[in-house]
Amino acid sequence: MKYIQDSELLEKIIQQYHVEEMFDQTKQLPFTLQQYTPDEIILLEGMEMQSLLFLVEGKVRITSSIATGRSLLLRFIHPFSIIGDIELIRDVPVQSQVQAVNECLLIGLPFDYIKQYEIDNPKFLHTLLEHVCYKLQTCTTASRVNLLASVENKFASYLMSTISAEPNNNFGIELTTSNIKEMANLLGTTYRHLNRVIHSLTQKNIIERDKNSIRILNWDDLDKASNGIRYK
Structure with a gap:
């Protein structure tokens, strides 16, 4: 993570998402602008959180660890999203792992400032609610999906949520296969089972897999395979 010292960019983003409207505008808000690289960990479960975070650019993955030491995928979040609301209100450590999917920009506002000046602000509390x-x-x-959906449903949903549901959007249309084991863990299955599902979808010409990537060939059939499930 690195802090971006660009007051003009920060002000532009604040205005774009109307961030200041939820706060007391008579005070100078101590915002920070933070940049994260793809796959960088933003927050780890159990750590003490110091600032409320506002996702303003990029995509973030939220996972939760289980007793076996593995992690389950909860959702993907997109701008404009708030990270740390539960930790702020309940005064607890970070509840889930937060990881950048691609390059992300977040605005931070210190908890200490919020607790001193904004914790009784109705506009701010309404936004948090x-x-x-x-x-x-x-x-x-996510709980219903992890308990009841088939691996094919979950994997198809993962692809639809991770890549892009727009056939004409070439951004991220391929998914690297170097993290199949990690993907299997997130979906609550085994590496072998997920490989069988990938092979089945490949045989149906829904996806194409080579040594390094998975490419979606038929968005409509993949959507049907996902059974309408989305991790978001």
Whole structure:
């Protein structure tokens, strides 16, 4: 992570997402602008969190560890999302691992400042409530998916959520296969089982797999295979 010292960019982003509207505008807010590289860990479970984070650019993956030491995929988040609302209100350590999928920009606002000046601000609390309710909705969906959906459903959903659901969008249309074992862990299955699912989807000409990547060939059939599930 590195801090971006660019006041003009910070101000532009703040205005773009109307961030200041939820705070007391009579004070100078001590925002920071933070940049993360692809696959970089933003937050680890159990660490003490110091700032509320606002995702303003990029995609982030949220996972939760289980007793076996493996992790389960909860959701992907996109701008504009708030990270750290539960930790702020409940005064608890970080509850889930947060990892950048691609290059990400986040705005940070220190907890100490919020607790001193904004914790009783109705506009700010209303915004937090909206995000917490959406987070509860997505976590409920993720729990149902992890318990009840087939591996094919979950893998198809992972592809639809990770790459792009727009056939004309070439960004990220390929997924590298170097992390199949990690992917299997996130989906709550084994490496062998996931390989069988990938082979099955390849045989149906829904995806194409070579040594280093997976490419989506048929978005409509992949969508059907996902059974409408999305990790977001």
